[in-house]
Amino acid sequence: MHYSREQLIVLFTYLPVLVAAWMALRRYRGADRPVKLLCWLIFFALLIESISRIFWFFKVSNLFLWPIYITVEFALLTWMYSLVLDQKWLTTVRGWMLAAFTAIVLVRELGQQGQSVWIDNAGRSIESVVVILLALSYFYKVFQELKVQNLLVEPFFWVSAGLLLFFSGNFLIFIFMNFILLYSKNLNDQIWVIHSLMNYMLYITYAIALWVGRGK
Template identity: 30%
Template structure:
């Protein structure tokens, strides 16, 4: 498969986030709290990907952007899960997890993976934590004996997207530095698969901002 195909696929994967953002603008007054929290994450993604693409086109290392992005992304994700996870664990524990993650991210950048290297250690940790959050959501949902229409629950779509995305990319995040060093056909294939999974994630985001549950 040619590099130009992966270039096009990468651009689609990057800027498809505009679709759920446009929908959220059109439905802004109808959005629930969880949907608004997702919009904040979508705005962050658009800003980071735009800056990253500009730097890449100017042949400037864009990896420092992702060191900061990973921290903010995690904080926004745990904010999305906050009300759900607080039913299972204490809010103090969630705050503790957030603080520890930020500290580890900073220490990793200072001592192990500089801002000019992909922070695979922290993205791997991020993936593991979000997978745990996702499984916890399903556990709490299954424990609830009251019938709820999951297809109308934006959190269900967000959670499912997270589980698919971070599970699929767990290995990729871990071996990312090796892929950066060698632009082989295999590395392009893996990045192509990553782009496809990201597009799937954005599709789940789109459904999440489209559904119209009762405001809570």
């Protein structure tokens, strides 16, 4: 079976997830709660990626995994940052945020039944804005408190940097993905290559975060 270069790049996004999962497995037992949540996120991503690849090989649509993944990712990231930022208001509202987010994703998903290639970009776009704000809040907290002596050995510096780059870099892709899909298959393939490369970067930063935090 012949695969194009673009398909191979997308296919092998599995590898950095696998590396991050291996690091998460090694770090999980001695990790604190925020890092354990990061590990859960990585394990869940590995599960979704594995199922996705199986469906992909058998040429079966795996788009039903999209709303499941982004909802769980949103839940774990908001939970994780509520602990890292140690903000009571965020702890209070995160449940309401998740409920509202889940409702939006569910309504959008039910409204798009029968459109086999249509991807719900509203949920991902909302998630992008929220996560970007949370990552920026982390950097604001760090630079305000000045308690961290070396950012390069701080796990959530790497996590926040990776999330900030990933979601800001992909934001326009998430907004226009359905338009691009209808406009040009070739352009769509190129855009998903960019998305895949950003995904490589994200899970590499997750792996680095787990590596530098292994002594904490």
